Amino acid sequence: MPQIDAHWDTNGLVLNNVNLLNSISDGNGIIRDIRTATIFSNDVNISDTKLIITSYPGNVGMSGGPMLDSNDSVIGLMSIGLPVDVTIKEFLGAIWINEIINTI
Numbered sequence: 001m002p003q004i005d006a007h008w009d010t011n012g013l014v015l016n017n018v019n020l021l022n023s024i025s026d027g028n029g030i031i032r033d034i035r036t037a038t039i040f041s042n043d044v045n046i047s048d049t050k051l052i053i054t055s056y057p058g059n060v061g062m063s064g065g066p067m068l069d070s071n072d073s074v075i076g077l078m079s080i081g082l083p084v085d086v087t088i089k090e091f092l093g094a095i096w097i098n099e100i101i102n103t104i
Contacts, residue, residue, distance in 0.1 A: 013074060013097075015066075029056030032091065039080060039093075050096040052076045058092040067094040 005016040033053040039046045052067060058081045067076035076096055081089025 029054055031055070034096065037093070041080070046079065046095070050099050051079070051093040052096055054092045054094070056091065057081075058089045062092065067092075 007014050007016065031052055032055045035051060035053065036048060037046060037051045038048055052075065054067075058078070062078045062081065065078045066074045067078055069075045074097055076094030077100055078092060079095045080093045082091055082093065
């Protein structure tokens, strides 16, 4: 699993040594739903957690990346693509950033 060098400051979570030009996956669309979910699969265990569900597809490997809003603010952490058994996902789920902040 990749390691991320990050820290918190007064503005929020800061990711260090990240080359955004090589890390961008453009997922244009809308937030389809925000719901509390429990998902247990081979690589994701989410229990009673608020998820942001997108209207756009994604690829294997997007997990762990930030979900940004139109102002480039982090609003979620990409966590799961569905259906889980295919490489190109029909839609994505991100853990709402406040869920992460409240847990840390």
